[in-house]
Amino acid sequence: MMTKQMRSKRIAVIGAGLGGLCLAQGLKKHEIQCSIFEKDAAINTRSQGYRIRVNEPGRKALEKCLPENLYRLFLNTCAASYNGMKVLTTTLERSQNALVESWSDGVKEMPDLKPNRLTLREILLQGLQDNICFGKELTDWKESETGEVELTFSDGSTYTADLVVAADGVHSKIGKEYCKDKKINTGNITIYGRTFYSPEAQSAIAQELHEGTSVIIGDRLSLIIDFMTFDFSRKEASRDFLSPISDYFYWAFIGQPQVFGMVKSDFYTPSAEEILNSINKVTHQWHPQLKALFQYADLPSLSVTPIRSSLPKGPWKSGNITALGDAVHTMSPAGGVGANTAFTDAALLTDYLISKNSIPEAVADYEKQMIMYSNQAIEISREGGEILHGNTDDDGNKSL
Numbered sequence: 001m002m003t004k005q006m007r008s009k010r011i012a013v014i015g016a017g018l019g020g021l022c023l024a025q026g027l028k029k030h031e032i033q034c035s036i037f038e039k040d041a042a043i044n045t046r047s048q049g050y051r052i053r054v055n056e057p058g059r060k061a062l063e064k065c066l067p068e069n070l071y072r073l074f075l076n077t078c079a080a081s082y083n084g085m086k087v088l089t090t091t092l093e094r095s096q097n098a099l100v101e102s103w104s105d106g107v108k109e110m111p112d113l114k115p116n117r118l119t120l121r122e123i124l125l126q127g128l129q130d131n132i133c134f135g136k137e138l139t140d141w142k143e144s145e146t147g148e149v150e151l152t153f154s155d156g157s158t159y160t161a162d163l164v165v166a167a168d169g170v171h172s173k174i175g176k177e178y179c180k181d182k183k184i185n186t187g188n189i190t191i192y193g194r195t196f197y198s199p200e201a202q203s204a205i206a207q208e209l210h211e212g213t214s215v216i217i218g219d220r221l222s223l224i225i226d227f228m229t230f231d232f233s234r235k236e237a238s239r240d241f242l243s244p245i246s247d248y249f250y251w252a253f254i255g256q257p258q259v260f261g262m263v264k265s266d267f268y269t270p271s272a273e274e275i276l277n278s279i280n281k282v283t284h285q286w287h288p289q290l291k292a293l294f295q296y297a298d299l300p301s302l303s304v305t306p307i308r309s310s311l312p313k314g315p316w317k318s319g320n321i322t323a324l325g326d327a328v329h330t331m332s333p334a335g336g337v338g339a340n341t342a343f344t345d346a347a348l349l350t351d352y353l354i355s356k357n358s359i360p361e362a363v364a365d366y367e368k369q370m371i372m373y374s375n376q377a378i379e380i381s382r383e384g385g386e387i388l389h390g391n392t393d394d395d396g397n398k399s400l
């Protein structure tokens with residue numbers, strides 16, 4: 001058992017995203033402290049999508065890492081869950097799709113959960129405030145022969161750690177250079193946003209969208225819509241660390257940029273008005289009660305992100321540096337398992353760090369297992385995208 005030994009080690013977690021915070025909670029549960037270095041100035045600096053679908057492995061990993069009170073708070077603050085998903089055409093007729101049906105909840109302890117992303121992050125942050133340094137962007141690292149790692153941040157400061165866990169998302173330098181993670185552009189983009197449940201939106205938006213999850217399969221694109229209705233207005237919302245939240249429709253398109261009349265570039269960030277124009281063009285022949293989703297959309301919430309995916313990978317030389325989440329295995333949101341896999345990583349790494357005899361042994365065992373299941377998750381997500389809207393290669397050539 002290494003818990004006692006680990007308590008004297010300097011553990012650095014790079015990135016206070018979903019995965020990094022989950023790991024820090026897992027360690028804290030065993031009274032192991034870590035230092036978290038986050039490049040953003042605060043937890044809510046950027047918008048990052050509005051709902052996360054948490055599946056059974058993801059929920060179990062959160063249960064393992066969070067203390068009982070925070071795990072309960074997570075459950076109580078999720079939007080209402082419904083079993084299954086409906087597949088609809090762009091004119092709101094019922095349709096069928098084998099893949100989407102396979103996502104249905106089947107025999108599970110409970111249906112997939114739908115937390116508001118910021119709420120989940122605020123919960124994951126609880127009790128870790130003293131461990132986080134905001135405004136710290138990792139720029140470099142250097143390993144010594146004794147196994148110590150010196151980290152350098154963009155403000156020139158340094159920190160020496162016995163274990164470094166890169167949880168710094170899709171652009172992770174450690175993921176790329178140390179873990180040899182190779183990411184490609186799938187050629188697709190996701191456009192997402194939310195529409196608040198105002199009285200006008202409520203009456204204009206089709207009734208069948210007012211419950212659970214709907215998947216619209218269009219011409220070379222797909223659209224997922226989740227109705228997010230919260231019931232934590234009184235007791236839970238009175239907790240001062242949770243930002244208030246109103247009911248909303250979350251929606252996300254996936255398709256090639258050309259389908260939306262957008263240019264294919266990583267560096268092009270259209271304005272909210274441009275995004276809305278593109279959506280209006282692509283949906284102009286859709287059912288008016290479906291288009292109402294965009295008519296009443298919350299403009300500041302609109303975002304476009306290119307979809308990247310890691311290639312399947314083999315092992316690298318493991319040591320006192322490792323990675324979790326998107327840093328080491330980015331996958332298309334078409335599978336809805338990126339964050340769930342990051343939670344699984346966090347729980348597994350915690351388990352090994354408290355049970356193995358040394359950091360390198362724990363890291364090696366974690367990586368062996370993580371590489372296997374994350375390769376599978378990447379493939380499932382890739383296949384999901386292929387079936388829903390057609391994938392392209394890195395040059396964006398292949399269509400449906």
Ligand SMILES: Cc1cc2nc3c(=O)[nH]c(=O)nc-3n(C[C@H](O)[C@H](O)[C@H](O)COP(=O)(O)OP(=O)(O)OC[C@H]3O[C@@H](n4cnc5c(N)ncnc54)[C@H](O)[C@@H]3O)c2cc1C
Nearest residue numbers: 015017018019039053137138168169325326337338339340
């Ligand atoms: C539209 C959309 C919908 C999605 N829906 C789902 C879903 O329903 N279910 C699901 O499982 N997954 C979903 N995903 C995927 C999910 O969002 C990611 O897989 C997940 O956020 C990965 O968590 P992470 O902690 O690895 O990275 P992130 O959450 O990206 O966190 C990385 C953190 O590191 C910080 N950082 C970056 N660089 C540095 C640096 N150099 N130094 C210090 N800090 C740094 C960032 O600021 C950030 O806070 C979705 C993705 C998108 C785009």
